[in-house]
Amino acid sequence: MEDVLADPTLCRGLLREHGSPVNLHDFSPLARNASELVEAAGSRGLTCRVFVARKANKSLGLVDAAMAAGHGIDVASLRELTQCLDRGVAPDALIVSAAVKSDELLRTALTAGVVVSLDNRDELDDVFRLAEAPAAVALRMAAADPRIPDSRFGQTADAWVAALGSAHGPGQGVEVCGVHFHLNGYSAQERAVALREACSLVDRLRELGHRVSFIDMGGGVPMSYLRSGSQWRQFWHALDADSDGRLTWRGDRLGLVDPDSERPSPALYPYWQEIVRGEWLGSILDDELDGRTVAAELVERGLELRCEPGRSVLDGCGMTLASVAFTKTSRDGEPLVGLHMNRTQLRSTSADVLLDPRLVRDPDADTPRQVDDAFLVGAYCIEEELLLRRRLSFPQGVSRNDTVAFLNTGGYLMHILESASHQLPLARNLVHTGEGWRLDDIDAG
Numbered sequence: 376m377e378d379v380l381a382d383p384t385l386c387r388g389l390l391r392e393h394g395s396p397v398n399l400h401d402f403s404p405l406a407r408n409a410s411e412l413v414e415a416a417g418s419r420g421l422t423c424r425v426f427v428a429r430k431a432n433k434s435l436g437l438v439d440a441a442m443a444a445g446h447g448i449d450v451a452s453l454r455e456l457t458q459c460l461d462r463g464v465a466p467d468a469l470i471v472s473a474a475v476k477s478d479e480l481l482r483t484a485l486t487a488g489v490v491v492s493l494d495n496r497d498e499l500d501d502v503f504r505l506a507e508a509p510a511a512v513a514l515r516m517a518a519a520d521p522r523i524p525d526s527r528f529g530q531t532a533d534a535w536v537a538a539l540g541s542a543h544g545p546g547q548g549v550e551v552c553g554v555h556f557h558l559n560g561y562s563a564q565e566r567a568v569a570l571r572e573a574c575s576l577v578d579r580l581r582e583l584g585h586r587v588s589f590i591d592m593g594g595g596v597p598m599s600y601l602r603s604g605s606q607w608r609q610f611w612h613a614l615d616a617d618s619d620g621r622l623t624w625r626g627d628r629l630g631l632v633d634p635d636s637e638r639p640s641p642a643l644y645p646y647w648q649e650i651v652r653g654e655w656l657g658s659i660l661d662d663e664l665d666g667r668t669v670a671a672e673l674v675e676r677g678l679e680l681r682c683e684p685g686r687s688v689l690d691g692c693g694m695t696l697a698s699v700a701f702t703k704t705s706r707d708g709e710p711l712v713g714l715h716m717n718r719t720q721l722r723s724t725s726a727d728v729l730l731d732p733r734l735v736r737d738p739d740a741d742t743p744r745q746v747d748d749a750f751l752v753g754a755y756c757i758e759e760e761l762l763l764r765r766r767l768s769f770p771q772g773v774s775r776n777d778t779v780a781f782l783n784t785g786g787y788l789m790h791i792l793e794s795a796s797h798q799l800p801l802a803r804n805l806v807h808t809g810e811g812w813r814l815d816d817i818d819a820g
């Protein structure tokens with residue numbers, strides 16, 4: 376990212392050639408990120424297989440990078456699945472975790488021999504109807520423990536055991552090979568609880584004759600966008616003290632609850648987290664109950680641990696560049712910097728992106744306009760079309776054709792909510808190769 380930012384001519388050239396915004400990818404950090412998880416499990420005597428959640432980034436370069444590093448892919452739709460199969464991903468390196476599954480998706484997965492994670496009894500019935508041979512499935516477990524928040528996904532262990540019943544025994548349509556769950560949030564403690572509960576569901580399934588070989592603990596592996604916790608806490612304290620509403624667009628509180636809490640706003644991704652990836656997984660596996668660790672529970676049952684990280688393995692893999700279209704002052708005196716970009720191109724389900732962008736001054740640009748601070752606005756004809764809801768400062772000034780770079784956007788931020796409203800085209804995706812930048816195959820036709 377720093378190499379790109381140090382080359383304003385490159386930034387300008389990429390935007391001229393591919394339009395604004397443009398998403399840049401270099402998936403080389405993925406192997407390092409994922410290996411933290413494999414090593415945390417390995418050092419505790421466990422095999423951990425990583426299935427990268429493809430919904431976090433649609434580029435096919437991600438699929439290639441995961442395959443090259445020996446990892447699998449978690450797919451959430453028919454097209455995500457067929458693109459991976461066409462790309463040469465081995466069926467046993469895929470899992471279908473789609474929240475809603477069409478017959479075509481199920482048929483494609485069953486024919487190829489890809490494990491499907493079933494969410495509910497209707498899907499179990501669908502598999503019975505469609506499978507020509509006993510189908511290997513995972514069951515998505517909704518944890519029943521009250522320490523884990525309610526979720527719309529999966530069914531409780533009791534509900535699954537009842538649904539399987541005697542008619543749904545092994546060899547008669549489905550072979551349950553795994554128990555799957557995915558929890559909202561990033562709590563290590565909740566995952567330790569859910570893993571224990573999944574172990575006891577495995578025991579019940581094995582009593583019914585199923586050869587369960589893995590527990591898939593889903594994603595939600597934390598990462599940190601900021602280098603230090605003080606950056607994070609300082610921001611929340613400043614916002615708390617900002618009684619004039621200067622720091623944010625029209626005084627938006629960004630869901631501020633308590634600036635001293637680890638996670639000041641439930642509406643926002645925690646852009647700084649103390650324990651991430653390998654260390655976080657280690658803390659789950661070391662969690663002890665009655666003198667027994669979670670790792671010991673898994674090892675004793677001979678279970679493989681699987682996980683489906685999205686965002687945290689994409690840490691360092693992507694950035695988004697956009698051109699400055701205009702600078703102006705609104706009627707109420709707010710300086711605005713307009714970008715050739717819309718807010719769905721830098722957005723997750725979080726209320727705002729709390730990461731500072733970088734300004735790359737164009738070498739051929741006019742003398743910059745001096746603005747002390749400004750808000751970034753985008754292309755959708757909506758009043759609230761703010762690219763970021765924080766006021767930004769521009770110490771070197773800013774002018775048309777400068778580049779604004781949004782850092783570390785590879786996990787969700789560039790893709791998960793992008794839309795082509797107003798008939799504006801979606802951003803192109805480029806992947807870095809030894810020779811330079813090429814169009815990712817997701818955009819190549």
Ligand SMILES: *Cc1c(COP(=O)(O)O)cnc(C)c1O
Pocket residue numbers: 428430431449472557593594595596683684685686687
């Ligand atoms: C979204 C999702 C993931 C990935 O979550 P991250 O927070 O990106 O790690 C994994 N599994 C399932 C089932 C999901 O829905």
